[in-house]
Amino acid sequence: MYEERDPRMAVSVILPYSSFKGWYANAPMDCEYVVASGVNEKYGMIRVNQNFETYLWRKFVAEYNMGGAINNRAHTPINFPLIRYADVLLMLAECYNEEGKQDDAVGLINEVRARVNMPGINSGPAWLEARTKNQVFARIRHERAVELAAEGLSFSDMRRWGLLETLNEKKEKDFTGKVRYTRKVSSRDYLWPIPAEEIEKNSSLKPNNPGW
Known part of the structure; x- marks a missing residue:
């Protein structure tokens, strides 16, 4: 298995x-x-x-x-780790992909995968193919999830990608299928609230960030 x-x-x-x-x-x-x-x-x-x-x-x-x-x-x-080389490579791959340089992005993804002897993207089998911007982005998301697991980056990644709301009401289950908790996120979670003491010092900061 x-x-x-x-x-x-x-x-x-x-x-x-x-x-x-x-x-x-x-x-x-x-x-x-x-x-x-x-x-x-x-x-x-x-x-x-x-x-x-x-x-x-x-x-x-x-x-x-x-x-x-x-x-x-x-x-x-x-x-x-505060930052890892693999994180830097995947961030650069993300930038290349946004600029339409999919081949350059795939090369960086494969550099990360090669460290653990995983087959390269676009190396032959159909299941490894990623040619379009959306396909390469999906590979970047996956690679960040498995390479940077437990490093506290996924929540910030979802915010950066504008995908935070896709987690809302997501039911997290254990292996028995029992729902243990339901995620609660909203559009306000993209920004931190402006501290009340800072608003008291400078009223021009009003209103607070949306939702806060």
């Missing part, structure tokens, strides 16, 4: 029948490492410790407990 999948899936999540070197929780904190707390907001974009009946994250999660330093999956010594 998983043997011929994109290898980035196995790097991002713990797959059935795979191995993960875990630990006993509440281990004594008696080693030399200083571990920063990770993001674990109840409704955060990245949930390291609350995935319901879905895959658990492997990406950014330390194996073992480092001699007692870790007793929570939300704590990790693994550095979180």
Whole structure:
């Protein structure tokens, strides 16, 4: 079932029948490492410790407990990337595609895919074909999703693409088919609200951004 999948899936999540070197929780904190707390907001974009009946994250999660330093999956010594070369390549591919340079965009997508030995776009089989602007954009969206999984970029991507409303009322289910929550987004989420204290300082900022 998983043997011929994109290898980035196995790097991002713990797959059935795979191995993960875990630990006993509440281990004594008696080693030399200083571990920063990770993001674990109840409704955060990245949930390291609350995935319901879905895959658990492997990406950014330390194996073992480092001699007692870790007793929570939300704590990790693994550095979180601020920006990655693959992200830069895909952003440039997006720019090329908008300019009508589909071949240049595909070349950059394939550079990212080559890192994990995935076949290149337009390398032969029909299922790899992407010639038009919309087809290449779909490939860029997919590549960002799998290459940059759990890196906190997807929500901003959807805003940049003007596709945020497509997530509204989307029902997220676990593997049993049970609906766990329904996404709520609207057009106001494209912009942050102007802080009230800033409006008090400068009344010319009124009215606030739409919806706020």
